[in-house]
Amino acid sequence: xxxxxxxxxxxxxxxxxxxxxxxxxxxxxxxxxxxxxxxxxxxxxxxxxxxxxxxxxxxxxxxxxxxxxxxxxxxxxxxxxxxxxxxxxxxxxxxxxxxxxxxxxxxxxxxxxxxxxxxxxxxxxxxxxxxxxxxxxxxxxxxxxxxxxxxxxxxxxxxxxxxxxxxxxxxxxxxxxxxxxxxxxxxxxxxxxxxxxxxxxxxxxxxxxxxxxxxxxxxxxxxxxxxxxxxxxxxxxxxxxxxxxxxxxxxxxxxxxxxxxxxxxxxxxxxxxxxxxxxxxxxxxxxxxxxxxxxxxxxxxxxxxxxxxxxxxxxxxxxxxxxxxxxxxxxxxxxxxxxxxxxxxxxxxxxxxxxxxxxxxxxxxxxxxxxxxxxxxxxxxxxxxxxxxxxxxxxxxxxxxxxxxxxxxxxxxxxxxxxxxxxxxxxxxxxxxxxxxxxxxxxxxxxxxxxxxxxxxxxxxxxxxxxxxxxxxxxxxxxxxxxxxxxxxxxxxxxxxxxxxxxxxxxxxxxxxxxxxxxxxxxxxxxxxxxxxxxxxxxxxxxxxxxxxxxxxxxxxxxxxxxxxxxxxxxxxxxxxxxxxxxxxxxxxxxxxxxxxxxxxxxxxxxxxxxxx
Numbered sequence: 277x278x279x280x281x282x283x284x285x286x287x288x289x290x291x292x293x294x295x296x297x298x299x300x301x302x303x304x305x306x307x308x309x310x311x312x313x314x315x316x317x318x319x320x321x322x323x324x325x326x327x328x329x330x331x332x333x334x335x336x337x338x339x340x341x342x343x344x345x346x347x348x349x350x351x352x353x354x355x356x357x358x359x360x361x362x363x364x365x366x367x368x369x370x371x372x373x374x375x376x377x378x379x380x381x382x383x384x385x386x387x388x389x390x391x392x393x394x395x396x397x398x399x400x401x402x403x404x405x406x407x408x409x410x411x412x413x414x415x416x417x418x419x420x421x422x423x424x425x426x427x428x429x430x431x432x433x434x435x436x437x438x439x440x441x442x443x444x445x446x447x448x449x450x451x452x453x454x455x456x457x458x459x460x461x462x463x464x465x466x467x468x469x470x471x472x473x474x475x476x477x478x479x480x481x482x483x484x485x486x487x488x489x490x491x492x493x494x495x496x497x498x499x500x501x502x503x504x505x506x507x508x509x510x511x512x513x514x515x516x517x518x519x520x521x522x523x524x525x526x527x528x529x530x531x532x533x534x535x536x537x538x539x540x541x542x543x544x545x546x547x548x549x550x551x552x553x554x555x556x557x558x559x560x561x562x563x564x565x566x567x568x569x570x571x572x573x574x575x576x577x578x579x580x581x582x583x584x585x586x587x588x589x590x591x592x593x594x595x596x597x598x599x600x601x602x603x604x605x606x607x608x609x610x611x612x613x614x615x616x617x618x619x620x621x622x623x624x625x626x627x628x629x630x631x632x633x634x635x636x637x638x639x640x641x642x643x644x645x646x647x648x649x650x651x652x653x654x655x656x657x658x659x660x661x662x663x664x665x666x667x668x669x670x671x672x673x674x675x676x677x678x679x680x681x682x683x684x685x686x687x688x689x690x691x692x693x694x695x696x697x698x699x700x701x702x703x704x705x706x707x708x709x710x711x712x713x714x715x716x717x718x719x720x721x722x723x724x725x726x727x728x729x730x731x732x733x734x735x736x737x738x739x740x741x742x743x744x745x746x747x748x749x750x751x752x753x754x755x756x757x758x759x760x761x762x763x764x765x766x767x768x769x770x771x772x773x774x775x776x777x778x779x780x781x782x783x784x785x786x787x788x789x790x791x792x793x794x795x796x797x798x799x800x801x802x803x804x805x806x807x808x809x810x811x812x813x814x815x816x817x818x819x820x821x822x823x824x825x826x827x828x829x830x831x832x833x834x835x836x837x838x839x840x841x842x843x844x845x846x847x848x849x850x851x852x853x854x855x856x857x858x859x860x861x862x863x864x865x866x867x868x869x870x871x872x873x874x875x876x877x878x879x880x881x882x883x884x885x886x887x888x889x
Contacts, residue, residue: 277303278326278331278333278434279303279398279433280325280348280349280400280421281296281303281324281326281438282321282323282400282411283296283321284320284429284484284489285322285428286429286487292315292317298442299439300324300325302435302441303326303434303435304326309328310327310328311327312324312325312336314402318407319402319407320484320486321409325337326434331708332352333351338376340368341368344404344405345404346379346401347382349375349399350398351414351418351419352396352708353393353395355525368380368384373529393414393415394525394715394716396414396416396419397419398421408483408485410481410483412494413476413478413479414478415688416478416688417689418700421475422434422474422475423439423475424439424474436468436470436610437610437884439470446471448471448472449469450467450469451847452667453470454469454664454667454847455671457873457876458668458873459652459653460675460695461649461873462650464674465674465678468610478689479493479494480494481493497689498685500685500723503720503724504724506724507726511726514721515718515721515736516740516743518717518718519543519740521717522715523544525712526635526710530631530632531633531634532555532557532633532634533555533635534627535573536754537571537753539741539753539757541636541637542749544635545557547744549744550580550581551581553582554582555582557573557580558585559574559587560627560818561586561818562591562594564591564814564820565814565815567818568773568815568816576748579745580747587623587627587630589619589623591820595824595829598618598829601619605620605702608701608702609698609702611883611884612698614698614872615872617699617702620702621705634703635710636710637713638696638699638709638711638713640713642713643688646684648687650691654672655869659853660847664847678690752766752773755777775812780813783800783809783813784813785817785822793865793866794865797822797826798863798865800863822868830861833857833860834857836875836878837853837874837878856870856871
């Protein structure tokens, strides 16, 4: 993934330049990446940077006019136009379409710079007048900075493997992290998979002056939590006005809209109201059948006067190439992206051909509707080595303690950077990903929601879209909202769409009660030759990993997880792993949850620790 890498050290040894070059080398995944280096031995600062060609940050390093200050950033920032105009009025020269204004913003207002950052961005400021360097990230910590601190200094990078490359002692998976992943599908408390490697906390600005490293936090949600709530109608009106006002910030450059059948992206389309043909739209799909997202998004785009492409992954070819896609996904994302979501990289490679900037509805449902994916999903305890089970107890206790805070703050500073981060890590390797739903102004206002509006999201979104472009809500969403106002039509439509969504969850995922899921899998295995699933399946999700692991990927799964290499890991009971893999691949049960997690851990060991070097 494009990013930064570097070392702050009080005592340079002469090897730092070569070390940073090695750190950057493992981040150069695609031919359309650009990169470069900077070092200042007197200041103890050694840096490397990687960008997508033509992206917001493809202008490194950024210097002020007197070349006394430099900045290296990764990601994007979304200011209002007046900020750039004001800087130019004060005599600064820069390209308004990229990140080059940021160094001047810091130069003129260092005390306000970090609070004004609005976007998924992190970077390093080098002030040669002091000299000092500041490592910073955004309020939510969307784009990760991994770091390791020792007597030699601070090593940091946008990808964990950059640290593993140059610090071999860190190539060890932390048992506690594995337990947290098995319990919650993510590692908690700004820790990572790897012993001694941590995440820069959200809203950080760490200052290094060669004598010491001063760790400061420039933003915490506490200041927003203490705001007075608004009256309901005033809140909803201001929310509508704010969303409309901030949208232009996110449409600079050649942007494509990743359109679904839901409300989040439809809300963006209605609020933006682009001229005909101005905003290319596309939807991801597989080859099993067109999902509701594909069918509805095409109609929505047509109503808005925009083009629409279906970016389709050919399932048979994808499954033949699954081992390669899996290794690439684990390597690119440092093991963040799930083994059942590895199509994200090839999908976004196709999206790049439409537009290099991808607008999504990401996090809309999370902040407006409090949709949470952060919950315990602990597999059967008998699959684990008895010595490992205490780590699972600790993981559950840790998560229970973390959730004792403001729900929106927990979503922004814990769930989004820890649990939802895998998608961003994958997508950002191919395109610049944007979403307005974490905008500073919007989030600040959401903290003023009245207590009666804790879960106002869907109703607000439907009304917003109808007010801005009623034609878009004449088409039902993938959950059956909107569409015909005639209850004879609308009620059956909503029921049908909800049934189709539920059917996919039961058939493809892990939604059935545990004691029923195996009976269902056995019946499905017996009926598979009849292809009865094609009557109602595949309308919600193009991914079919429960079936794929049973059929097309069975040989790969058995070869990987039944090998001595996998069975001797210190986490699980070998006999149990053998049983669930064979039961699943032979159609005697549904063990998708256990299998995908075991496979994830096994691939992290192989790709990032054992085979990469």
